[in-house]
Amino acid sequence: MSTNPAKLVQSASEDAIKSVRAQFAPMYHLHEKVIELQMNTLSQILDFMGRRMKAQSDFFHSLGQCHDLTKMSEVQSRFWQRVSEDYTTEVGQLTEMARESVDKIAKAAASKTPQSHAA
Template identity: 35%
Template sequence: MPTTKPVSDALATDRIGTTAMVDEGMQIVKAQLASAAVLPQTIWETQFAVTAEILAFMGRRMQAQAELCARLGRCKEIGQAVDVQQDFAKGVSGAYADEAERLSTLARRNMDAWTGVGAEYVSGWTGNQKAAA
């Protein structure tokens, strides 16, 4: 029967260092979550609205790209393929212009939310505190 080697304890110091790193990382995450809880609901809503809009736009553009590929695959002549690509290019410029308008509106809402938070935060300050800021 083969014999087994004793387990080395050479990595014990590494485990202590790793545990300290994990504990420090957890403290950082806790601090970040605590600071996030201070943000008003309107800021969270606008941030998520921007993210949702960007992801939705990406989905629409991917869908349009897939449809372009399908249409190109059905072309029998080069002239048809050129027409398909021209139609696609016309739609792209309009799609990006519409998206820029939507994101601009969301950015304004986001700035309004942050401005409101800032105004609320400093509303209780004295004249000296406002001057110092």
């Protein structure tokens, strides 16, 4: 039985490519999870910045409506109280997002290790 050397080389090359892809698949999956974490975090931060910019704009508008120092003091006090609340809430949300993402990445890494592929 004769075999075509070109076909043997092509078959060996295809097998090698499949093997390399299988070995790099776990890293690609982890990379995907890391990018997902980064995009979710960036989205959350940009959303927060947008809300804060709106609050800042509303604050300046409210200041323009003040006709005495007492009213101005009340507006400023409410604004700074809200700033404190918003930043505290945001830090909590970002912390929770990071914790959940690290858990997902760790689980993905554990399930995609070379040992788990061999099992």
